[in-house]
Amino acid sequence: MSVLYEETNLTPLQVARESGYLDWSSQPSLFKHYPDFLFRYKIEENELFNVIGFSRVITSTKLIGGKPYHQLNTPSAGNLHPVELYVQIRGIKGVLSGIYHLDVQKNELVLIQEIDKNGLEPYVGLEKSLYGMLFIISTVPFRAEWKYGKRSVRYCYLDVGHQVSALNVSLKLHQYSMTILSDFDKSVLNEMMGFTTQEFVCSVSYFGEFKKSTVTALKQKLMYVSPSNYSELQYNNVKELAKKEVLKSLVTQVSENIKKKNILSRRSARVFEGKEVLNAAELDAIIQEINRVHYPLVAHVVLLNDAHLHPGVYLQNRLLKEGDFTQELTSLLVDQKFLLNADIIVIFTAKYFSANTLMQAGAAMHNLYMLSETRQFGCSGIGAFYDSKVQKFLQTDNYILYVGALGVKKK
Numbered sequence: 001m002s003v004l005y006e007e008t009n010l011t012p013l014q015v016a017r018e019s020g021y022l023d024w025s026s027q028p029s030l031f032k033h034y035p036d037f038l039f040r041y042k043i044e045e046n047e048l049f050n051v052i053g054f055s056r057v058i059t060s061t062k063l064i065g066g067k068p069y070h071q072l073n074t075p076s077a078g079n080l081h082p083v084e085l086y087v088q089i090r091g092i093k094g095v096l097s098g099i100y101h102l103d104v105q106k107n108e109l110v111l112i113q114e115i116d117k118n119g120l121e122p123y124v125g126l127e128k129s130l131y132g133m134l135f136i137i138s139t140v141p142f143r144a145e146w147k148y149g150k151r152s153v154r155y156c157y158l159d160v161g162h163q164v165s166a167l168n169v170s171l172k173l174h175q176y177s178m179t180i181l182s183d184f185d186k187s188v189l190n191e192m193m194g195f196t197t198q199e200f201v202c203s204v205s206y207f208g209e210f211k212k213s214t215v216t217a218l219k220q221k222l223m224y225v226s227p228s229n230y231s232e233l234q235y236n237n238v239k240e241l242a243k244k245e246v247l248k249s250l251v252t253q254v255s256e257n258i259k260k261k262n263i264l265s266r267r268s269a270r271v272f273e274g275k276e277v278l279n280a281a282e283l284d285a286i287i288q289e290i291n292r293v294h295y296p297l298v299a300h301v302v303l304l305n306d307a308h309l310h311p312g313v314y315l316q317n318r319l320l321k322e323g324d325f326t327q328e329l330t331s332l333l334v335d336q337k338f339l340l341n342a343d344i345i346v347i348f349t350a351k352y353f354s355a356n357t358l359m360q361a362g363a364a365m366h367n368l369y370m371l372s373e374t375r376q377f378g379c380s381g382i383g384a385f386y387d388s389k390v391q392k393f394l395q396t397d398n399y400i401l402y403v404g405a406l407g408v409k410k411k
């Protein structure tokens, strides 16, 4: 049994203990800002920047209690967004080669350091210079720990998984393909990025081509900028994990052709339609997408209110146990009542519990969100569940990583 899994387990007793008052005025800031004196490009200045712009962007802003409430193209547990995105750009006509931060709030690329013969390549296991874009996704754990305590480590990596897939979707939309890099010393990269104890590299990927020239080390590490207005990160295991682990393998790419409007309109379903159910074609599309996930993930499908197939628990189209488990499963998912009207619950598990498997699960879930957006049905990630009870329900020793709910969206 993974110590981290046990330490971050959710039980009914914990939920009761922790459902206390939360002072939202103490929420750490959601967005990292580099100093204003740095050079920056607006995303709309160059068509190619859209690859970055459509991978992470604010898609809704409301005022709640007099405070702006931003939602992004990526979902996030509690809408806390403990994620940042960086890109090294080299050899793109009319663009200064350098290492940039995406300032999501301003929709700008901020040049942190210009590069020439030097760059990040030696720190991510590349020997030759990469003409194209090199992406680094980091997590800022305190933004989630502030609300979710120990369990937040899971949410950080699930959120990063969503971000990896969102980037993959944007790359596909712009006809590029993503390659994941994982064979490098992560602590050195963290240091060179100017991260200290509040922010950690989680995933490195790129598109582009290699030139013959080799790249020299950066003259100095990037400047340190605090990713939130304050931090009281406490949980040491998070820091240990965050220092070492990185996304290891390619994530599954969504099969559907995603359009820009689908990226911009994505929302989590908050209410499912009680009377209508998904039709056979919609159900089939979801099950096919779920069945595309592969090692290290295993995906169980629980059909709830379906009129077309037998309700029950399925694994790769095989019925494991038949029955209507709507009430039972909803209570295992911390009794989140809106799930009573969902049609399908998907449960991602794996033999190993790690940052990598959590990120893979987040990415797979993002693909289901994207599919839902193109077909106009509802989808929501569910990170709150009683781990050992769900394991018992599925009769599995695998670790429960992430749950998703899909169904007809209430209009």
Ligand SMILES: Cc1cc2nc3c(=O)[nH]c(=O)nc-3n(C[C@H](O)[C@H](O)[C@H](O)COP(=O)(O)O)c2cc1C
Binding pocket: 071, 072, 074, 075, 076, 077, 078, 079, 155, 158, 159, 162, 266, 267, 268, 269, 336, 380, 381, 382, 383, 384
């Ligand atoms: C890792 C993760 C866990 C989540 N867990 C839950 C959950 O347990 N219950 C729920 O209703 N929504 C859950 N959500 C959905 C978030 O509440 C939602 O993404 C957030 O409020 C932002 O809204 P949006 O997705 O519409 O942008 C989760 C999302 C993520 C990414």
